[in-house]
Amino acid sequence: MAQDPIGTPRRSTSLANSATSATGLGRSASNSIWTTDSAPSRVTSGATANTASLAVGGSQSEHVQGLWDRFTFLKNTDNIKNNLLEDVLTRYSHLTQVFEEYKRENLLRLGEEGGKKAARQLKSAAAKYLASLDGMPKDLRIAARLYTNVSGLAQTCVRARLVSSVTIVEDFLRGFTYGDDLFDVIDVGYGKDRADGKVIANFKHEVHNYQCRHILFGCSHDNGFARHLERYTHDDATVAKVTLLEGVPFEKELRTLPYQQQKFPGLFRDSKIVVNSVDLVTADFSRLRHDSKHNLNVFNPNSAVFTPPSQTPAPTTPAFSPKTLASDALGPLRNDLTRTNSMSSVALSEAAPSVSTPNGGGWANIAKGSAHLPYKDLTKKVAEPLPTGPAVLLNKDDQRIDVEMEYDHEKVFSLKKIKLCNQHYIGRGCCHYQAGNRNCPHRHDLNLSAEDRKWLRVVARETVCKKGTACLELDCIYGHHCPYPKQTEGPQKGIACINGVNCRFAKEMHGMDMTVAKTLREQDLELMDA
Incomplete structure (x- = not known):
């Protein structure tokens, strides 16, 4: 049994085996550390140890580089996933907005049934909002009044292609009143200021009515109401009693008022109705015939911007040439051709006697046949001058x-x-x-x-x-x-x-x-x- 320099008894190869296990070197290199050879032998063994250290260092560098590569890969993968998730959420948000807009417009297209659904949704949303306010009783009765020019609104919706007929809008408004006993649609007739005046007068009445606990005032589309609302901004009780209801985004002057603001998503339009003007290049000006529901309140079936649910082209009047129109063809034509404008229908054969056409006829013969008729002044009327005073x-x-x-x-x-x-x-x-x-x-x-x-x-x-x-x-x-x-x-x-x-x-x-x-x-x- 050999001993190390400090006298500890152990096997001669135990430390060598340990060194071999730790450094991965060969047996000869390990044994050379414990020999009593000359100094060059020890130098050689030291160089071999340094080589082992470099081998370990190189292996660690490759390992670290591999970790960085893996980190970069995972990072890029996360970026791809985040971008994909962001894209999905953006598309979902857009589709949600489109769906909500479609749902709003679809309520209008449902006519009377859509009006009833709109009334129920409005009442539910208003009740939920009022319940969140302090001091509101649980047994509130909610009343809604809509002031509008029904005919003008219906025609605007048709021209904007939201619906195909004015009767659909009229049915929708009728359904809105059927939706709740306290929901009313008031037709104010022609003139925008008429609706504004009615709304303001009703506001003045309810703001001082002690039985009215709160007012939801829908006015986000018109800055004109800002002048009226400014009068009450110094009255804290009125400011607390009124909430401005948002449909389209609030106009600039309305946004700065101190009243509460509330929006019922999915119920009102968030953009103004855009009426598309007729494209004079691509528009089809052929007259269309519209089969209105029950033949009530037919909206100008000859309008070029009207989009009916079903269309049938009006009969086309054949064109005739003086060279091809013979006298024998005038008989049935005179019997069938009638005037249907503002005058009474009079057969052409009754207006003039028959005229012989020895040369095959022509427009000249037709003119001769009309010579006995009374003279009509067909000169174009001179346009009236524009007014000079305020108008x-x-x-x-x-x-x-x-x-x-x-x-x-x-x-x-x-x-x-x-x-x-x-x-x-x-x-x-x-x-x-x-x-x-x-x-x-x-x-x-x-x-x-x-x-x-x-x-x-x-x-x-x-x-x-x-x-x-x-x-x-x-x-x-x-x-x-x-x-x-x-x-x-x-x-x-x-x-x-x-x-x-x-x-x-x-x-x-x-x-x-x-x-x-x-x-x-x-x-x-x-x-x-x-």
Whole structure:
């Protein structure tokens, strides 16, 4: 038995085996550590140990690199999964919005049954919200009043292609009233201000009614209600009693009011109805016949923008040539051809005696046959001059028409750069300036001549009126249809304006019928509001 330098008895190969196990070296290298050879032998064994250390270090480096590669792979995999998850959630959110919009519009398309469902959903959502407010009794009775021009709303929905017939909208509103005994639809007739007036009057009545515990006021679409609501902002009791109900996003002035705001998702539209104007390039102007439900309240079946559920083309009148139209063909034609306009139906054969046609007939013979008829003045009537005093001009579709104005580019452009307050100089007066605050960003400090005010009216005309083509305000200074010139070249030549898709005026404000069909003066508007 051998002993190590400190006298511990052990086998001579035990430590060598241990070293071999730890370093992975051969037997000769391990034994050389414990021999009593010369110094060079020990140096050789030391070099061999260093080689072993490098081998271990290289193995560790490869292992670490492998871990980094694995980490990078997992990281990239996580990124792929996260991106996929984000894409799925985004698509799901979009599909949810589309489904909610479809569901809202589908309620309208369901007619009477859809109106009943809408009433039930509104009552349920209102009850749930009111239950969350402090101090509300559990046995609340919920009443709903909807003020609208039923005919105008129905026609707008048809022109926007939300429904195929006005009767569907009428059935929907009827179903809404059937949905609950305290739910009413009040038809205010023609004129947007009529509905506004009714809504405001009802608000004033209920806000001071002690039996009315809370008011859900649906007004997010119209800044005009902001003026009325501002009067109560200093009354804490009224502010706590009123919640503004959101459909479309709140207009700017309504968002700043101190009232509570609430939205019932999936019940009201979150975008305004867009009425697509007729595309004069691709529109089909063939007359269509619509089979209305029960033949009640038929909506203009000859309208080119009408989309009926079933269509049958109107019979086409054959064209005849003077060379091919013989006298023997006039007999049955005279017996069948009738007038069906505003006059009584009179057979052509009864209007004139038969005329011989020795040369095969022609339009000249037809003219001779009509020579005995009384003379009718067919000259085109001269258009009546436009009114010179204050008036609201409407076309046959009850869309407001602005009187044409002169235009001077340099003068208009120079006024635009100054950024004057239109209401202060040519309107009803700036409410912010009169109140003494500085909320209006435009200038009020310049003295304008009559000529400057004239050109400022042109500037104001380039701002879209918030009431659109339905505006009936006698002194409105804003534009109710696009005032810009039309394109003179390209596929939209003569149709779109020079601003193209970037025009601030809506699509339905382009290509309007500019023929004046109605002239409403101050006394006419007063009668409408009475």
